[in-house]
Amino acid sequence: MSDERRIPPSFTPAGGGSSRPRQDGDAISVGGSDTPARPSGRVGRRDDAVPMEPREPRVRRQSSREIPVTPQRRSATPQRKPQSYAPAVGSTHRAAERQPTRPPSQQPRRAGAAPAQPRPAPAAAPPSGRDGGSGGIRIRKGRVAALVLALLLVLLLAWPVGLLIWANGKIQHTEALSGAEGTSGTTYLLAGSDARGSGGIDDGTAGARTDTIMVLHQPRSGPTALISIPRDTYAEIPGEGASKINSAYAWGGPPLLVESVEQLTGLTVDHYAEIGFGSLQEIVDAVGGVELCLDYDVDDKRSELVWEAGCHQADGATALAFSRMRYSDPKGDIGRAERQRQVIAATADKVVQPSVLLNPIDQVQLVEAGTDALLVDEDTGMIDLGRLALAFKSATGPEGVTGTPPIADPGYNPGGGVGSTVLLSDDADQFWVDVRDGELEPGSTVGGL
Known part of the structure; x- marks a missing residue:
């Protein structure tokens, strides 16, 4: 007697496939039928059905005669067709779950069909902006250009600042300024120190002298003036009496020279700069020589200057002899x-x-030569020296004023063992007032005899 609870072998539960291979007659109709196939055996009530454990779906081998048919679901809204369809286990009313799509290489193929060839990879784009083979790091040309520009800006800013700091540390300072109440404008005192033996010249004179004394004044308005004070100018030396003005340097160094010039001109010296003649030679060589002009021949044994009338390119040694003769x-x-x-x-x-x-x-060469040559007051730095150079260029330009104070007698002998001196005119005091206030004619040469 058959057991009504037994499930016939041909029965296929809803939501799963039979463990046996299907025959042609057992195939479930697909492609539009909504009614599932009835089982071939007697089945008890739904409540009395023997529960079955879900099994893993087996891969069904397809015959070369069979054509795979993808089941379609009727829906009012068009949906994407799934790659494979399997009803949910345990319920005919649950929606079918989609299986993950297999890659093309794992799709089943028909018997006798040629194996699928792998699709060639797309050709790689030319390595634009890539680091040639080193990890494929993308480098954008715009970013590289911006980085290079930033580095150049840093160098352009860092180099002058570093050079300025380095040059400031090399400047030699000395006490020179008197501390007197300032006058209008800016006044520089330039002194050429004639330390004997420097520059290869030794005329037997004892001690140091100032063969060059120049007052460079930049007024608040008006032309900048560069006035040379002859070294033998007869002047009052504070604490020493009247004598040649260059004696002040020999007796009291830069401080006494500054006081003597301030008393003579009525101008307060704001910056003092002293240059040795031997160092002048190095500076001229550092800039590659200079062109100098003289309209007569010279063969001077004391200065060792040999010159043919006209303009010539002069090196440091020639420029030094030219300025001392x-x-x-x-x-x-x-x-x-x-x-x-x-x-x-x-x-x-x-x-x-x-x-x-x-x-x-x-x-670097110019800073080396300049800082070795210059001796400045304690308040003067590289920025002040830069301003001095600009003021000097302005004074010697077409709108500047150059010359000497007005001279009454170039061979005046006051007696008392002073020797021959240069006596300034009575209107020299007014001359210095005009220098201070910028009242001199631009582009003029002033003073002299």
Whole structure:
């Protein structure tokens, strides 16, 4: 007697497939039928059905005669067709679950069909902006250009600042200023120290002298003036009496020289700069030489200057002899002051040339030579020296004023063992007032005999 609770072998539960291979007659109709196939055996009530454990779906081998048919679901809204369909286990009313889509290489193929060839990978784009083979790091040209520009800006800013700090540390300072109440404008006192033996010249004179004394004044308005005070100018030396003004340097160094010039001119010295003649030679060589002009021949044994009339390119040694020669000059000390201004003006003009200012090697050489040559007051730094150079260039330019104070007698002998001196005119006091207030004619040469 058959057990009604037994499930016939041909019965396929809803939501799962039979464990036996299906025959042609057992195939479930697909492709539009909503009614599931009835089981071939007797089945008890639904409540009395023997529960079955869900089984893993088996891969059904397809015959070369069979054509796979993808079941379709009727829906009012069109939906994407699934790759495979399997009813949910345990319920005919649950929605079918989708299985993950297999990659093309794992899809079943028909018997006898050629194996699927892998699709060739798309050609790689040319390596634009990539680091050639080193990890494939993308480098954008715009970012590289911005980075290079930023580095250049840093260098352009860092180099001048670093050079300024380094140069400031090399400047030699000395006590020089008197501390007197300031006058209008800015006044620089430039002194050329004649330390014997420097620059290869030794004329037997004991002690140090100032063969060059220049007052550079930049007024609040009006032309900048560069006035040379002859070294033998008869002047009052504070605490020493009247004598040649260059004696002040020999007796009291820069401080006494500053006081003597302030008393003579009525101008308060704001900055003091002293240069040795031997170092002048190094500075001229550092800028590559300068062009100097003299309209007569010279063969001076004391200064060792040999010159043919005209303009010539001069190296440091020649420029030094050119600025010191006076015994072969028909105008004596006044002619020498003119040539000294020419040497300094030519040197200053060469310093501000772009070929020198923008060349780091020339900058270092010039700073080395300049800081070794200069001795300045305690309040003067590289920025002040830069302003001095600009003021000097302005004074020697077409709108500047150059010359000497008005001279009454270039061979005045006051007696008392002082010797021959240069006596200034009575209107010298008014002359210095005009210098202070910028009242002199722009582009003029003033003073002299």
